[in-house]
Amino acid sequence: ELARIGVTGLAVMGRNLARNLARHGHPVAVHNRSYSRTKELVEEFGHEGTFFPAETAEQFVASLERPRRLVIMVKAGGPTDAVIDEFAPLLEPGDMIVDGGNAHFADTRRREAALRERGIHFVGAGISGGEEGALHGPSIMPGGSPESYEALGPLLEDISAKVDGVPCCTHVGPDGAGHFVKMVHNGIEYADMQLIAEAYDLLRRGAGMEPGEIAEVFRGWNEGRLGSYLIEITAEVLAHTDAATGKPFVDVVTDQAEQKGTGRWTVQIALDLGVPVSGIAEAVFARSLSGDAGLRTAARELPGPSGALAEPAYSLVADVEQALYASKIVAYAQGFNQIQAGSAEYGWSIDPGAMSTIWRGGCIIRAKFLDRIKQAYDAAPNLPSLLVDEYFLDAVRGAQDAWRRVVVTATQLGIPAPGFSSALAYYDGLRAERLPAALVQGQRDFFGAHTYRRVDREGAFHVLWGGDRSEVAS
Numbered sequence: 001e002l003a004r005i006g007v008t009g010l011a012v013m014g015r016n017l018a019r020n021l022a023r024h025g026h027p028v029a030v031h032n033r034s035y036s037r038t039k040e041l042v043e044e045f046g047h048e049g050t051f052f053p054a055e056t057a058e059q060f061v062a063s064l065e066r067p068r069r070l071v072i073m074v075k076a077g078g079p080t081d082a083v084i085d086e087f088a089p090l091l092e093p094g095d096m097i098v099d100g101g102n103a104h105f106a107d108t109r110r111r112e113a114a115l116r117e118r119g120i121h122f123v124g125a126g127i128s129g130g131e132e133g134a135l136h137g138p139s140i141m142p143g144g145s146p147e148s149y150e151a152l153g154p155l156l157e158d159i160s161a162k163v164d165g166v167p168c169c170t171h172v173g174p175d176g177a178g179h180f181v182k183m184v185h186n187g188i189e190y191a192d193m194q195l196i197a198e199a200y201d202l203l204r205r206g207a208g209m210e211p212g213e214i215a216e217v218f219r220g221w222n223e224g225r226l227g228s229y230l231i232e233i234t235a236e237v238l239a240h241t242d243a244a245t246g247k248p249f250v251d252v253v254t255d256q257a258e259q260k261g262t263g264r265w266t267v268q269i270a271l272d273l274g275v276p277v278s279g280i281a282e283a284v285f286a287r288s289l290s291g292d293a294g295l296r297t298a299a300r301e302l303p304g305p306s307g308a309l310a311e312p313a314y315s316l317v318a319d320v321e322q323a324l325y326a327s328k329i330v331a332y333a334q335g336f337n338q339i340q341a342g343s344a345e346y347g348w349s350i351d352p353g354a355m356s357t358i359w360r361g362g363c364i365i366r367a368k369f370l371d372r373i374k375q376a377y378d379a380a381p382n383l384p385s386l387l388v389d390e391y392f393l394d395a396v397r398g399a400q401d402a403w404r405r406v407v408v409t410a411t412q413l414g415i416p417a418p419g420f421s422s423a424l425a426y427y428d429g430l431r432a433e434r435l436p437a438a439l440v441q442g443q444r445d446f447f448g449a450h451t452y453r454r455v456d457r458e459g460a461f462h463v464l465w466g467g468d469r470s471e472v473a474s
């Protein structure tokens with residue numbers, strides 16, 4: 001008997017993915033650089049299914065049925081290249097290598113092209129859901145050739161999360177499409193987390209509420225339209241008490257957010273594509289600001305208001321819920337626009353409705369309102385923005401007064417709310433009849449003769465600013 005699929009790299013994600021496969025009745029070969037991890041896995045969880053422990057790369061490859069399906073779960077970057085270099089020479093045309101790590105999609109494109117030359121399918125698959133997701137059902141975003149999906153799809157769909165019986169896994173598109181979509185998923189994750197953090201800050205410092213009370217507010221929100229994994233775990237974190245000090249856990253954690261890079265990539269690529277993902281960018285920058293301890297210490301004496309609202313807290317609670325929902329819609333709208341732009345740039349033909357479908361379960365950004373996003377894109381696959389979909393338009397229409405009040409309140413109290421305020425600025429930018437970009441064009445023409453277009457005539461024009469200021473066609 002041979003293994004249907006193999007997993008190499010048995011840190012927690014790889015180990016849980018292998019167990020998930022075995023638990024679903026798929027005989028799975030397991031391999032790790034150091035054999036002790038492989039042994040441990042089989043000793044501890046061998047009873048969960050059929051495992052083929054391999055000591056060497058050769059043994060590992062020999063234990064796989066053909067065409068071989070080999071999943072690598074190692075660190076993105078150099079380690080991934082090293083593992084590919086180790087295994088590719090042992091494979092044959094038609095075999096498949098799946099990279100389930102958080103690789104940069106440009107690396108995935110490069111690897112896919114190189115392996116394609118040797119007849120090997122390289123599948124960059126975004127996998128979301130953390131350790132628990134890997135074990136109990138993640139959301140899976142595989143790229144690569146349609147042919148490889150035929151051989152891999154049923155297996156991956158089988159182990160993925162299900163919502164209403166629908167697997168949270170679909171073929172995203174060729175080469176790097178899967179890792180691109182996973183990258184944007186993470187960018188949205190950053191924005192979502194930042195918005196939730198701002199909501200917390202406003203309730204804590206603005207309304208003077210305690211973490212335990214705020215946890216209750218989040219529990220309530222989780223029952224409504226904001227219902228989502230991130231809101232749910234936020235309530236858990238806020239309700240947690242530090243055992244050593246008896247203080248709220250959130251008060252004993254250093255207030256410097258770290259990041260591994262996927263949020264930053266999302267913004268870098270968005271800049272290249274010219275897509276304003278301001279919500280994601282603010283979230284990345286907010287983490288950077290929080291992490292710059294030296295700068296923060298140097299700036300601690302900067303003057304500003306401090307203190308809480310005189311008003312009763314409840315109105316702020318309701319307003320913040322509205323601001324959070326509206327800002328969240330903006331963050332997702334921006335992320336989906338980036339997916340559409342990436343898809344157009346690289347010729348991936350990504351179906352945004354299918355992405356919202358596979359994000360409904362398993363992944364970190366799973367949320368009730370992804371059903372609404374799916375409906376919006378199912379009705380109009382080329383929707384220019386989620387914000388103009390009827391449901392979301394209505395939601396924002398209902399939320400905007402509260403949203404504006406929250407931004408004003410945050411500003412007056414001196415509580416930073418870059419996520420809420422940039423989302424609102426984006427919204428107002430979109431709906432503006434005339435933007436001051438006209439003035440920017442005038443400035444560019446003044447100092448650099450960069451020319452401008454007119455509202456009433458075709459062509460490019462320039463004013464002789466240094467001369468008689470007459471207009472010339474350029």
Ligand code: 6PG
Nearest residue numbers: 128129130186259260261262364
């Ligand atoms: C997921 C997550 C995961 C990511 C962590 C940490 O979808 O399961 O996005 O892939 O690694 O969220 O990311 P940061 O360390 O950058 O916050």
